Amino acid sequence: MILDEAGMARTDDFAQLVDLAEQHQWRLVAVGDPAQLPAVGRGGVFAHWCDTLPHHRLDTPRRFTEPWEADASLALRDGDPTAADTYGEHGRLHSIHPALVAAAIADVHQAQVGRGRTVAITTNTADMARTLNTEIQRRLDRHDPRRHRSDRRTLADGTHVVVGDTVATRRNDPxxxxxxxxxxxxxxxxxxxxxxxxxxxxxxxxxRGTVTLPGGYVDRHVELGWAVTGYGNQGDTVDIGLAILEPGTTRNHAYVALTRGRLANNAWIPDPIGIADPATALAEIIDRTPRASSALATQAALHRAAGVEAPWGLGRERPAQTRTPLKPDRPNQTSPPAPPTPALSELDEKVAAMQARFDRLQGAPTRETPDLDRGLSR
Structure with a gap:
């Protein structure tokens, strides 16, 4: 079983997949990039796996036409602020007044599509995407009078759609x-x-092919789709990438938005005052990352803060001799026994040491060793 874009999977969904894999003796292969956008909701499992389990990493970008852009994308991914200077030196960063963003993006989109190129427009918010989509549609209406005579269908957000428009579906429906x-x-x-x-x-x-979407689905789950948020574009590869790096943009979002295009990727950074250096603004974004932490990763951090070595399942790699596949390679092959569980007294000591460390940091009195068996049936 292959899970693509695994970094966007929620913890609950991951847990269900792992349960299914164990029940059916499947192999679960998680594929993705932990530096891209995290899950909507509780997540971080894939990033934790990448930190603690053996894995294969593909570290040579092959999407970009320009070699410098491949190198810059890796620097951006790794949080190197000098990547901003590289993009700036190649004319890929643009400072613009917020009121002019929609017109500028619509102009570039129209010019590139007119040259037969595919374009991905990535925003940070749905509101910005709607503004850009409305402006792009207005430009199309102005340049093709026949669209005014075409039938129109109103969508849930108050926009409308005609034949030839690009739309996005917003709900899974198998x-x-x-x-x-x-x-x-x-x-x-x-x-x-x-x-x-x-x-x-x-x-x-x-x-993907052709499908007819019922009216009820269109009423609730369809919107214009030339511009979408990073979650909508993360898996796409196009000719030209256009990114709008709004206030609050994080490195994860900028990394996705600036790596969609093969030929070129450009970013517009709204600046109401007109004095901001776009390279400096991007460098600040690169320093801003919301990488989600799973519960296991948080536990591992607490162990480290207490000066206690984490069990292999938390913050360090599982010992090689106990690493086994979910499904034996041969019918008669048996999996080696799981690593022994530490004695309860050892766990007590670790928990007490960790708690004492926290108490000292907070100036609280040292507590007695907790009873880990309390409340458990015997």
């Missing part, structure tokens, strides 16, 4: 399958090919 058998998923983008009288939309994608 009951809707394309003619190629692909299910409709959250954040997929599509081109609208038909508006049906009952409110349905027929949409298509060159890789």
């Amino acid at each position: 009951s809707f399958l394309t003619d190629r058998g692909d299910p409709v998923r959250n954040r997929h983008t599509w081109n609208v090919t038909a508006l049906i009288a009952d409110g349905s939309l027929t949409v298509t994608h060159p890789d």
Whole structure:
């Protein structure tokens, strides 16, 4: 079982997948980049696995046409603020007044699409994405009068859609399958090919195929999709990447937004005063990361803070001799026994030492060793 974009998986979802893998003796292969956007909700499991378990790392970017951009993307990923200077020196960073962002992005989008290039526009917020989408649609209406005479379908956020527009679906629904058998998923983008009288939309994608979305789904879960947030673009590869790095943008978001394009990636940084250096602004973003920590990673940090070695399952790599696959490679192969559980007294001592360390830091009196068996049935 392969889980792509594993960094965006919530802890609860990961737990269910691990349970399924154990029940069915499957191998679970998690693929992704822990430096990209984290899960919406509790997450951090994939990043913790990358920190503590053996894994394979692909560290040679092959997406970019320009070698310098491949190197800059790795520096950005690793939190090196000098990456901002590299992007700036190559003319990829632009400071702009917030009121002019939509027009500037729409101009660039129109020019690049006119040259036959694919474009990904990545924002930090849904509000900015809606503003950009509305402006792009307005430009299309202005340059193609036939669109004014076309049927229109109003969407949930008050915008409208006509044939030829790009939309995004915002809810997984495996009951809707394309003619190629692909299910409709959250954040997929599509081109609208038909508006049906009952409110349905027929949409298509060159890789996924064509599907008709029922009116009820369109009412609640479809929006314009030229510009989307980083979570919508994270898995995409296009010709040109356009990023809007709004206030509050983190390194994870900037890393995703500035690495979608093969030929070029540009970033616009809103500046209401007009005096900010865009390279300095990006360097500050690079220093800002919200990398999620799983409960296990947090426990490991607490062990380290107390000066106590964490069990292998928390903050350090599992011993090689106990590392076994979920499913034996051969029918008669048996897995070696699990590592022995430390004696209760040893755990008591570790917990007491950790608590004493915290108490000293907080100026609280030292507590007695807790009874770990309290409340447990015997």
